[in-house]
Amino acid sequence: MTFSFDKQIERRNTRAVKWDLVQSLYGSKDVLPMWVADMDFEVPPAVKDALVERVQHGVFGYTFADPALQNAITGWLDYKHDWQVKSASILYSPGVITTLYMAIQTFTHQGDKVLIQTPVYPPFYDIVKRHDRQLVTSQLKVHEGKYEMDFDDFEAKLQQGVKAFILCNPHNPVGRVWKQEELEQIVALCKKYNVLILADEIHADLVYKPNKHIPIAKIDEEMTDQIITCMSPTKTFNLAGLQASYVIVTDKEKREALEQSFNKQGVHMLNTMGITAIEAAYNNGREWLDGLLAQLEENIDYVVHAFQDNDKVEITRPEGTYLVWMDFRKLGLSQDELKEFLQKDAKIGLNDGATFGEEGIGFMRMNVACPLSTVKEGTERILAALEKQ
Template identity: 80%
Template sequence: MTFSFDKKIERRNTRAVKWDLVKSLYGSEDVLPMWVADMDFEVPPAVKDALTERAQHGVFGYTYTDNALQNTITDWLEYKHDWKVKSASILYSPGVIATLYMAIQTFTDKGDKVLIQTPVYPPFYDIVKNHDRELVTNSLIVQENRYEIDFEDFEAKLQQGVKVFILCNPHNPVGRVWTQAELEKIVALCKKYNVMIFADEIHADLVYHPNKHIPIAKIDEDMEEQIITCMSPTKTFNLAGLQVSYVIVANKQKRDALEKTFHKQGMHILNTMGITALDAAYNNGREWLEQLLKQLQTNIDYVVNTFANHPKVKVFRPEGTYLIWLDFSKLELSQDELKEFLQTRAQVGLNDGASFGEEGSGFMRMNIACPLDIVKEGTTRIKNALDNA
């Protein structure tokens, strides 16, 4: 079956964060939003049909998760990532960030050191600071137009008594998909210094050939018990508004402790539509995802080719995610001036690079998960503004 990713769907007046907050965030309705990480594509037909059928049932009482749902998830993980997960190791949560909040509360105490790799998804900072933990950063370094891990600094930071390392893989915003060798180094060092790993792998299914996502919990069986892996179908199938995710915890003692925190915070029940969507997506969305990845690759190629050798912007081609990290530092503008330039001169709404950390100053993040015509429009607006700057 062939799926179309050309259809432009009107999202305004649906309380869509991406579209309905444009004026309040960027000052004009004329700004083209290419920021928050959801897609402008319809979900797979099987998901739409399953949700419609469930809505027509008309009763939306409490819903439980069963063995069949667990099997759906384990089958998906084996199919997509060659990862055999025991169904008993799965817990459910409304979202990955919610899970990370619960994990920090469960496995660390006030004042404990938590390491993140920057620039990184802004909520990572909040996870640490909002719980009165000490933030420790390992800045990623650029080598030959590609972000790499500074392992010398990484180890030096772990030596300071870090309790937890929060991994982002695929990385948001720089788009790296960490290799087997890189993951092995991370695991070996965390094992050496007895550091737990919380892995945000929400973009795991959105990876482009020849790159391959490897769940970090697969790297070392001995270290598996020290790893908590957060995953979800929400980025993969555009289900973010349904708030459904799961967490894989191999160690029973740790899993029980985390589940206890979930219950303490009243976060142990998924919503009915989220369960329905997850089940339909994982069971019937494989062909749709294959075609989606081809469309996203086409969109990425367009942006990369448009700005190839442009003197005022550098594009970091993502190995995974549908987010592109753009370096505008050659414009020599302050971050406020850069944001003003893009929203008033280019009339495109991007994510502020500085929100990902101080290393993001001079950068912006672009979301290309939309019809190619919109990607072309946004890219052309930016190019024209740069050419006339």
């Protein structure tokens, strides 16, 4: 079965964060939004059909996660990542960030040090700071145009008494899919210094060949109980609005402690539509995802090729995610000037690189999970504005 990803779907007036907040965020309705990380594509037909069927039932009472849902998840992890996970290891949550908040509350204490690698997804900073933990950062370094981990710095930071490390894999915003040897070094160092690993692997399914996502919990059986893995189908199948995710915790004591934290906050069930969508997506979404990845790769190719001869902007080609990290530093603009240039001159709304940390100053993040025609329009708007710069 073939799927089309060139359909332009009108998302305005649907309470869409990406589209209906353009005026308030960018100051003009004619700005093309290519920022927040959801897709402008329809979900797989099987998911849409399952949701429609559930709606037609007409009763939406309390819903529980049954073995069928567990089997859909474990089957997907086996199929996609060659990862055999026991159903008993799975807990459910409205979202990955919710889980990370709960994990920091559960497994660290006020004043504890928590490490993140920058630049990184903005909520990582909030997760640490809002719980009165000490933020410790290890900056990713760029080698021959590719972001890499600075393991000397990483270890030096762990030696400061870090209690937990939040891993982003695939990495948002730089698009790295960390390789086996990189993950092995992380695990070895966290094992050496007894550091809990909290892995955000929400983009795990959105990886381009020859790259391959490897769940960090697979690296070392002796460290499995020191790793908490957060995953969700929401990025993969464009289900963010249904708020459904899960967390894999193999250690029984940690799982029970995290579950107790969820219960204390009243977070103890998934919503009916989220359950329906997860099961349908994981059981019947494989071919659709193959088509999606082909389209996303075509979109990324277009952006990379469009800027390859431009001496003002450098593109970091993502190995995973549908997010393109763009370096505008050669323009010599301040961050506020850069934002104004893109919003007023190019009429495009991107994610402000500075929100990903100081290392993101001079950068912007573009979301290319939309029809190729939209990608072309957004790219051409930037290039046209650059010509006038």
